[in-house]
Amino acid sequence: LLAKDRNEDYPFIVGGGPCAYNPEPIADFFDFFVIGEGEEILLKVLKTYEAHKDGHWDRNNFLKEIASFYGIYVPAFYEVDYNENGTINKMYPIVEGIPTVINKAMIEDVNTMFAPETMIVPFIETIHDRVILEMFRGCTHGCRFCQAGMIYRPIREKSTERLVDLAEKLIASTGYDTISLSSLSSCDYSSLNILISDLMDRFEGDNIGISLPSLRLDSFSIDILKEIEKVKKSGLTFAPEAGSQRLRDVINKGVNQEDLIQAVTYAFNEGWSRVKLYFMIGLPTETEEDLMGIKDMSYLVRDIYFNRPNESKKGSFGVTVSTGCFVPKPFTPFQWVSQNSIEEFNHKISLVKTSIRDRKVNFNYSDVNLSYLEGIFARGDRRLSNVLIKAWEKGCKYDGWSDQFRFDLWMEALEESNIDGDFYSRRARELDEVLPWDFINPGVSKEFLKKEYLKSLKETTTMDCRLACGNCGIVDCSMRGVFN
Ligand code: SF4
Structure with missing residues (x-):
């Protein structure tokens, strides 16, 4: 209706x-x-x-x-x-x-805002089945593909006192045995050491564990992880996002190969043996060389592990390379670019897949057809509602479950609505085009996004705004100059 x-x-x-x-x-x-x-x-x-x-x-x-x-x-x-x-x-x-x-509506003071002190505890095991503690909002890294990094600006941290208080209330009201420290880049929380030690002091006797879902590629993050995973060393996930330094500069992912080498070496020395590397396929300006960099990075991790003395190799080693198809998102510097076609994605995935010839390196990738649809709806307009109605009438109701996803029905729905999916997904927009979401002001200005897009084409990076303000358009940003 x-x-x-x-x-x-x-x-x-x-x-x-x-x-x-x-x-x-x-x-x-x-x-x-x-x-x-x-x-x-x-x-x-x-x-x-x-x-x-x-x-x-x-x-x-x-x-x-x-x-x-x-x-x-x-x-x-x-x-x-x-x-x-x-x-x-x-x-x-x-x-x-x-x-x-x-x-956009924005919370000025995240310490005094409402935060849940009770949660619904499901009868069945679900994803994120634990206490989720949001440490801060926003992210300062400025990755150019990331919508959350733009729309949640500026960064606003909760105090450690507030977080420990919330954790106590949530544990008491739910009975959960794990607290997940969640934020866009959790290791950036400026008092992370203090918070973890406070939480461990408070909960260690109760057998309550702490988990850190997102890790930076550095020894600080691994030290923290070592602290909270004293016994069980689960796998480590790092997200270089792109296989070459050139492409990482295009997307402004502020990590380099040295960071990976140091972090992985440190992690192996500390007893980890399984590493997951996450990359995107189809990023703007991507070449075959960039794609081969995905294989090179996974082989590098393998070599770092096996080139160490035998006595220091603990557990069973494995690298998992996981790739997702890049979907350009509104309110990012890549909101104007063309998304790869289904054929291009398949070709690129097959290049990476065939290049990896080591049983210690697993390769998996996301559903290309689903990414094509995501690309249409992410940057779509009102004319797509008809497609949704038609797809629903055809029985597309539980598409989130891969066994229920019927791409053919979605294609029929597009055709019957006279909508060309490529118009939304494949078409590069002019920089002065009126975009369907232009009437929304996310705080970050369109001028800043344009500037970042043009910098990406020149493979020029922008500094983390903890180090230097990039004048992104946020008015009265409390972050500006704080860390300079
Ligand atoms: S105004 Fe400057 S410091 Fe604040 S979020 Fe934007 S770039 Fe970062």
């Missing part, structure tokens, strides 16, 4: 989260979206709802009022005009008093 067909009796369908930063492909189904961080703005929306319910209730009036709030987008109040070539001419409000640009 589309939003326009729902009457006063229906509940509101509300969207949010990072994927909703380009809400347009699903705009027709939702009554409103929360763009940005929902903790505070949702309370304001609920209070407004309460006030309207106490008075004379009118669904439209309520939506009109909240449409003027920071971070609230009511799709029905906006219209889009298209050019003859299918690109967007303009998007504009059709209701008076609502903004033309939706500014």
